[in-house]
Amino acid sequence: MHTPHNPDFEARVRSSFARQAAMSLIGARLTTVEPGRCVIELPVRDDLTQQHGFVHGGVVGMIADSAGGYAGFTLMPADASVLTVEYKINMLAPADGDLLVAVGEVLKPGRTLSIVRAEVFGVQGDRRSRVAVMQQTLMVMHGVADEKI
Amino acid sequence: MHTPHNPDFEARVRSSFARQAAMSLIGARLTTVEPGRCVIELPVRDDLTQQHGFVHGGVVGMIADSAGGYAGFTLMPADASVLTVEYKINMLAPADGDLLVAVGEVLKPGRTLSIVRAEVFGVQGDRRSRVAVMQQTLMVMHGVADEKI
């Protein structure tokens, strides 16, 4: 279990997520926020699809990127903000179902860099199947406020 | 220079792109379609941003994924469709400017897999700076129509 530096980590993550206009555009919502772990849910909509009618792989990447980034952000100091350095995502199955659930979990928090893993699941009723796995590197930007630059 | 198997590759790619609802949602448009190379442009909008006011890294990934995928698709046979196996993207600079331009280029077309590189640039007036680079693996799905499943 990870110990957060900032006792207000949850309010901070929720406030930051609320300012990600792109998450609002696709209809993503932040559910769980725990030390080193975040969950984002995305109700599947027709306007999120690619040519085969599944959710676009880039949209799957968006929620994985945000779930991973905010998982990392929960463990960062109060005066820092978070930046995605890079991510790599494998698609395991078509992104299908009523709901996509992205779970980000910190593998290694660091002073300068944090390494995170995210998984995305497709949920249809009782059935839940893994549709993507991601490995991500985040940068801790010390002294940079989490707001519009 | 690559030689396409399908003489109608351009019409096929444009028709497929037009059916990607997610590209329409974010306002992306397909400009160049050449053998082994595609360009997608995305006018920057407030509803595409993350908490610092730059375009969300996942949105950058979306246009890179589509530019790369369609670059690969130009070289595939007429009875095949394209699937993203995985991609890895490095963010080089904040995605800023009036317009983002994603350029996908095939490194190695194959019977079963194609390896592609994409770069994303931020354009502001005359200034053009590289904001992301991606490496991507695509699968050629022989005998699978490029339509809703």
Added chain:
Amino acid sequence: MHTPHNPDFEARVRSSFARQAAMSLIGARLTTVEPGRCVIELPVRDDLTQQHGFVHGGVVGMIADSAGGYAGFTLMPADASVLTVEYKINMLAPADGDLLVAVGEVLKPGRTLSIVRAEVFGVQGDRRSRVAVMQQTLMVMHGVADEKI
């Protein structure tokens, strides 16, 4: 738990590993071979190091690549061989200790592609710490013998 297509999977993997001259050069040994899971151990030696005296990141990648590749191979049909399409590895800590242990586990076996995760640990006496995590894509080469071409 995965079910292997080939009941002789273990003998097949051990025979293939024994023919990887590069594994012999660095002194790696294959320990566990289970359906969808392989473990490779590497005693740390001075001639495997980089300039800071830790095991070279590329050597860490070598054992992760082989552990992942053979994990995937355990689930492939008897007439197929395995090929690494790509891998992505994050270094979490300096590769240190008496022994490195690479554990490969299949996330999604497929007819054409398999997606695998590998982790590498550094072991020093009772202490075991994670030094690297990898995500890998393998190709199933049907009808290609696992021998010198």
Added chain:
Amino acid sequence: MHTPHNPDFEARVRSSFARQAAMSLIGARLTTVEPGRCVIELPVRDDLTQQHGFVHGGVVGMIADSAGGYAGFTLMPADASVLTVEYKINMLAPADGDLLVAVGEVLKPGRTLSIVRAEVFGVQGDRRSRVAVMQQTLMVMHGVADEKI
């Protein structure tokens, strides 16, 4: 063209490479060292192969990792050393020929992180074919000497 901070960058890179015992084990040699660009050559030997008789993908990764890492190191300050954060490599063709040549080139040098691309070619007489492409993230470790820790 990149401008190095450290006028002695070439001597520094060559000295560091000479202390990478793992490069000596596989017989790799550092040829070109320019600002933001390094080339490593590896004569193909039987003891570097995998089960099909080609050079092991992990060995290809080793020379790509070192070529990329040292390309980045050429642009770092004299009081810093270099660390590989992560890399992702796609295999494009079997690593074959008399000689492998890995070329690392900096895409974006930074104060804390540098992003690098590497390509590996197989050379057989006059023929030169691309066998792998890599994207890599390096960390600049300020105030850490490039020597045994």
